[in-house]
């Protein structure tokens with residue numbers, strides 16, 4: 272009888288220890304898991320930060336009357352910019368003049384653009400963009416008098432593009448790339464400027480299948 276009571280007491284004590292030990296262990300285990308998963312999660316987010324660097328397409332483009340295409344409601348360069356974005360999943364940032372003083376008619380626009388170029392002007396544009404998440408930036412504009420429109424130089428100078436990969440593109444009506452790559456490299460000395468793409472404005476409006484093939488092939492060659 273005495274042995275039975277001792278045995279029963281021992282059994283009760285053992286059961287109590289087992290139950291409290293499990294919950295204690297469980298709590299400890301949860302904390303341990305949290306301790307273990309904490310740094311692991313940090314590692315994942317650090318890795319994501321490294322790989323999630325997004326691609327951006329910055330572009331300037333005009334609607335209204337344009338050479339060879341009549342009056343357009345989407346700019347030639349805008350069409351190419353959207354194709355790049357569709358192919359790469361890139362965000363788009365359109366450079367829009369702060370006050371839209373650019374004329375609607377082609378010949379008046381050429382006069383204003385020439386004046387800006389002669390004066391080495393830096394026209395202001397609307398808004399700003401945080402580029403810290405963007406390591407690769409496609410930058411496009413129409414050729415204006417053999418060069419980037421001056422408002423693009425405002426963008427190059429307003430932003431810290433050092434260490435970034437810059438990929439120029441343009442639309443034109445005969446001048447081709449017009450040294451956009453070299454001019455971009457000269458303006459952004461600490462950036463890595465890759466091979467650019469020139470597209471005829473008229474093709475961007477009227478021959479979009481062939482333009483899309485060129486855009487896709489170029490991006491694939493670049494490895495994006």
Ligand SMILES: Cc1cc2nc3c(=O)[nH]c(=O)nc-3n(C[C@H](O)[C@H](O)[C@H](O)COP(=O)(O)O)c2cc1C
Nearest residue numbers: 332333347348384413414416417442444445446472
């Ligand atoms: C002010 C101005 C200057 C231009 N200068 C040139 C030029 O030097 N060479 C060229 O091939 N095309 C030139 N063009 C034609 C444009 O580059 C072409 O129409 C372009 O596709 C327009 O693009 P957007 O619709 O995106 O503005 C000029 C057009 C304008 C309005």
